[in-house]
Amino acid sequence: MDTPSLSTLGQHLQTLRKARGWSLSQLAAAAGIAKSNLSRLEQGNGNPTLDTIWRLAVQLKVPFGTLVAPIAVPLGEDGVEVRLIDQGKDSPQVDAYWMRCAPFTTRVAEPHTPGARESLTLISGHLEAGPEGDTRQLAAGDTLTFAADRAHCYRTGDDWATLLVSVVYHGEVPR
Amino acid sequence: MDTPSLSTLGQHLQTLRKARGWSLSQLAAAAGIAKSNLSRLEQGNGNPTLDTIWRLAVQLKVPFGTLVAPIAVPLGEDGVEVRLIDQGKDSPQVDAYWMRCAPFTTRVAEPHTPGARESLTLISGHLEAGPEGDTRQLAAGDTLTFAADRAHCYRTGDDWATLLVSVVYHGEVPR
């Protein structure tokens, strides 16, 4: 398996644990696993079982995928990582994405089908987004809806941005 | 670990594989794992390694968490299923959820902290939602933002509803 994502798991695990002010022993005990096991995992060695990952995710109260999803593995080379959350089966068709942009990144998205609209909700960080020439500044908690049948962009300043994106394809479905 | 989520993984695995029209042998070969291993996993027995899950997720092109996240894990007994997608670390604090409501279901949510606001984006189905006494009818693609420091509710008619929910805790963080 990817060695990077293995060490990322370790770092991530340790970060989350310390963020909660727990000791390695405490977390291991709470999760019901040997602390030797947890120790090895945090060091980046090892290849944990689903059971082990699951128990840790429950204790740390993180949505599982968060534990293993590498924080800094952009899907494209452009510093932007996108994950499909769900897609509706009704009309209009709706696609829901989770998206994360690295600092000082600009992503320009191609126009979608005519009538398509996008809604953004910023989870953390700051982001400038919208149709080109009509972008808005967003902070955590802000939402923005705009016509997505024109070229539009997402631009970050000096910090990361995490957001929810839903694309609504009014009219015909694009697939 | 939860035995249910273990068998769910198996079913899920099989569903995704067949949806792509692949045979067990093909997927196993493509993922670089023994087919005996995959066979056991699809049967619901076994406790796969992160390496194994990872390889399968890559081949099936699913965002990892999707493989193990049980499709039907209602948070309450009230026909409502909620999954935490992400939570921001900035101020204001933002929590992002994926939510699914069964037909003819009403869920009344307690008020959040003062100043809190909620944004909904309907992915599929129909939903009536908002602060009690001021609810709106939503169809797929619609969005709604309202003050969440009062009691508010989500009500479905004769079909399912899937939506994104983001809670913005303006002011102090509730944890």
Place this chain on the structure above:
DNA sequence: ATAGAACGTTCGATAAAAGGAACAACGAGA
């Protein structure tokens, strides 16, 4: 000082996950 209780690491034993080969069942083609 010193005893005590935590911390996180390292070590051998054990349980179990992954690999590999043989297996019966099925369908396609000569």
Place this chain on the structure above:
DNA sequence: TCTCGTTGTTCCTTTTATCGAACGTTCTAT
């Protein structure tokens, strides 16, 4: 009909992830 290829399952073996205990450290309290 008979053969060949593929399906998915079931053994057995090998690898390894997990456990439990012992270890050296650090910090606090006596």
